[in-house]
Each structure stands twice: as structure tokens, then as C-alpha cells.
Amino acid sequence: MARAVRFDEYGGLDVLRVADVPIPEPAQGQVLVQVKAAAVNPGEAKIREGLLHDRWPATFPSGEGSDLAGIVAATGPGVTGVEPGAEVIGFTDRRASHAEYVLVEAGDLTPKPPGVPWEVAGSLAVAGCTACAAVRAVSPRPGDTVAVSGAAGGVGSIAVQLARRAGADVIGIAGPVHHQWLAAHGAEPVAYGDGLADRLRPAGIGAFVDTHGGGYVELALGLGVAPDRVNTIVDFAAVGKHGVKAEGSSAKSAAMLAELAALVAAGELEVPIAATYALDDVRAAFERLERGHVRGKIVLLP
Numbered sequence: 001m002a003r004a005v006r007f008d009e010y011g012g013l014d015v016l017r018v019a020d021v022p023i024p025e026p027a028q029g030q031v032l033v034q035v036k037a038a039a040v041n042p043g044e045a046k047i048r049e050g051l052l053h054d055r056w057p058a059t060f061p062s063g064e065g066s067d068l069a070g071i072v073a074a075t076g077p078g079v080t081g082v083e084p085g086a087e088v089i090g091f092t093d094r095r096a097s098h099a100e101y102v103l104v105e106a107g108d109l110t111p112k113p114p115g116v117p118w119e120v121a122g123s124l125a126v127a128g129c130t131a132c133a134a135v136r137a138v139s140p141r142p143g144d145t146v147a148v149s150g151a152a153g154g155v156g157s158i159a160v161q162l163a164r165r166a167g168a169d170v171i172g173i174a175g176p177v178h179h180q181w182l183a184a185h186g187a188e189p190v191a192y193g194d195g196l197a198d199r200l201r202p203a204g205i206g207a208f209v210d211t212h213g214g215g216y217v218e219l220a221l222g223l224g225v226a227p228d229r230v231n232t233i234v235d236f237a238a239v240g241k242h243g244v245k246a247e248g249s250s251a252k253s254a255a256m257l258a259e260l261a262a263l264v265a266a267g268e269l270e271v272p273i274a275a276t277y278a279l280d281d282v283r284a285a286f287e288r289l290e291r292g293h294v295r296g297k298i299v300l301l302p
Contacts, residue, residue, distance in 0.1 A: 003302065004099030005282050006061045010050030013283045013290075019061075024103045026076030031106050033088060035302045037122025037276075038097040039067040040285050041154070043249070047095075055236075058095075065098035065300075066091050066249075069112055069121030079106045087112040089257055091125035098282060100302045110258040113265035120264060120271045123154070123297040128260040128271070129252035130233055131158035131211075135166065137231040137247035138207035142167035147205045147220070150212035151187065152178035152295045155233060157272050158260075159209050160187045165268070171203055173212075178295055185270070197222060210235060217244055272296025 002023045007015040026032045044064050046052045072086045082088070090109035096102045112121050134155070140146045146163045150156040151172030163170045164186040172178075172187035173196070179189035190199050197219055206229060208220035213234030220230045221242060230244040239246045263269035274294045277285040279302040289298050 002100040003279055004096070004101075005064055005279065007048055007058075007064070008061045010048065010053070010058065012049065013286055015048065016283050016286070018280050018282060021099075023101050026074055026079075026103055028077050029079060029106050030076040030103050031072055031079060031082055031088075031109060032074040032076075033068060033070040033090070033102050033104050033109075034073045035068050035070040035097060035100060035102055035122075037069045037118040037299050037301055038065050038099075039123040039126065039154070039297045039299045040098075040282075040289055041066070041126050042289065043126075044095075045286055045290060063094070063096045063099065065096060065102075066093065067122050067125040067127075068092065068097040068102055068104070069118055069124075070102075073101065075106070082106055082109060087114075089116075089121045089124055089261055090254065091252055091257075098279065098300055098302075100279070108254055110254045110261065113261050115265045116261055119273050119276055119297075119299040119301065121261065122299055123271050123273070124257055124260050124264075125252055126249050127154035127297060128158055129256045130249045131155045131162055132256055132260065133247040133249075133251035134209045134211070134231045134233055135159050135162045137245045138209060138229045140166040140168035140207055144168040144206045145171065145203050146207045146209065147171040147173060147190075147200060147203075148187075148209045148211065149173045149192070149216040150210075151182055151189075152272075153211055154294070154297045156209075156211040157181075157185075157296050158269070159211065161185055161269055163209070168207070169203075171200065171205065173216075175293060177293070181272070181295060217242060220244075274298050276301050278302075
């Protein structure tokens with residue numbers, strides 16, 4: 001038996017529980033991974049609350065979690081190139097990584113470089129791939145000015161760095177507590193709130209990555225940014241209304257994970273870790289996430 005997070009109905013933090021479940025057996029093309037780290041993500045909280053039922057309905061009892069890093073415990077028939085004992089980074093689309101053991105499709109795993117800490121490795125799939133897809137969607141290039149909302153969050157903090165690596169000037173929209181971090185990573189920090197449009201207008205923004213929602217798409221368009229150079233990972237209503245892009249976590253792949261992990265290992269990309277929690281403290285982890293103003297990622301360490 002192993003421990004895994006479950007919830008039996010939509011609701012708040014109180015519906016989360018940690019249950020004893022059978023250790024799954026890997027089937028054709030699958031790998032059983034002993035999880036060492038698995039990040040928590042805002043979308044998981046919204047799914048658990050039922051806010052995304054129309055888009056991503058839950059089947060009860062439901063597990064949760066997509067990101068993961070861990071050690072290969074066993075492989076199923078047909079799996080090659082992955083051996084028990086190997087350290088890997090990956091993801092699952094079965095809402096199952098908040099657990100001691102998880103089944104993963106072999107093609108959704110990549111080797112973990114030795115220099116990448118477990119908590120960082122377990123945070124790369126959703127935030128890293130979403131940031132990578134969002135930045136690529138707005139095509140930053142030298143001479144561009146790219147604005148990023150929620151610039152200190154899990155996705156935003158990575159998007160800022162990737163846009164800078166593309167040669168663009170970056171404006172990071174975030175609270176003052178995060179301004180020093182943003183400046184140290186090559187971004188010009190700008191506080192959100194009243195008067196933001198006036199603070200941004202002189203910069204001549206050419207592209208906008210929205211990781212926060214709450215009207216940032218309209219703000220970008222009002223600043224003259226072309227719709228095909230605006231990408232949101234939150235405001236799906238604005239996509240249909242304004243024709244902006246919505247590239248995000250659906251673009252995750254083992255190849256993209258390998259690229260990001262290599263950047264981390266080379267010291268060229270930082271994934272800030274705000275806090276780590278034991279699996280049994282999953283409610284506390286989500287409570288911290290839902291308070292907001294988190295720099296980087298919150299991670300479960302089963």
C-alpha cells in the first residue's frame with residue numbers, strides 16, 4: 001500500500017484527504033515512479049473546487065497532481081531506455097502525482113540532471129512548460145518589450161527569464177515585495193494596481209504574457225498590443241472574445257522538460273521554491289497557495 005491524496009466531492013480544503021491505496025502496477029508502456037517531489041498548482045485547486053467542471057470534470061474519488069520527479073520503481077512491458085533506479089522528471093494527465101507512487105507513460109519522462117534539486121525538478125512540468133509555450137506564443141525577439149503579469153508566480157517567474165533569454169526587454173508586473181527579485185533577473189519591475197496602464201504606456205509594449213487574468217488581456221489590447229502577440233493562461237473568455245492566444249500547459253512534453261531541466265542544471269534558469277510540505281500537509285500547502293503573493297512554487301515532498 002502507498003499514500004495518495006484523494007477527494008470525494010468538490011469543495012474547499014476540507015475535502016482533501018490522504019488515503020492508503022494499492023501501489024499500481026505498470027501496464028504496457030508505463031513506468032511506476034516513486035515520487036520525491038510534486039508541485040501544487042492553482043488549476044488543481046480550481047478543479048477541486050469544481051470551478052473548471054465544464055472544462056475538466058472530476059470523477060470521484062479523484063486524485064490530483066500532474067508535476068512529478070522521482071525514482072523509477074518498475075517498468076511495464078514494452079518500456080525501453082528507462083531502468084529501475086533512474087532519477088526522472090515527468091508529468092501525468094491522470095491527476096495522480098500527489099502520491100508516494102504514480103504511473104507515468106514512458107514517453108512523458110525525461111532523465112533528471114544530477115544538479116537539479118528534487119523540489120525544482122518536481123515543479124517543472126506545469127509551470128515550466130506553460131511558461132515556455134506562453135513565451136514562444138508571443139514570439140519575443142531582441143528590441144521587443146514584453147510585459148508579464150503575475151511575474152513572480154510559478155509560471156510568471158519562469159516566463160520572465162525565458163523572455164529575457166530570447167533577447168527581449170521585460171517588464172514584470174508584481175507587488176513591491178517581488179521587485180528586487182525581478183530586477184536581479186533582468187526585468188523592470190512595475191507594481192500592479194491603479195494607474196498601471198499609465199505606468200506601462202511609455203515602455204511601448206509589443207507583447208504581453210498574462211499569467212494572472214482579471215482584465216490583463218484588455219489592458220494589453222488597450223496599450224496597442226496586437227492580439228496575436230497576447231497570450232493568456234487564465235482568461236479563456238478573452239480568447240474567444242478578442243482572438244488572443246492561450247498556449248499553456250497542454251503544450252507540455254518530455255522534450256520541453258529536458259530543455260528546461262538542462263537550463264536549470266547549467267545555472268541559466270531559476271525556479272523559485274516558496275515552500276515545501278509533507279504529503280500529509282497537503283491542505284496546508286494549498287492554503288498557502290490560495291493566500292496568494294507566492295514567489296515561485298509550492299511543492300509536496302511525499
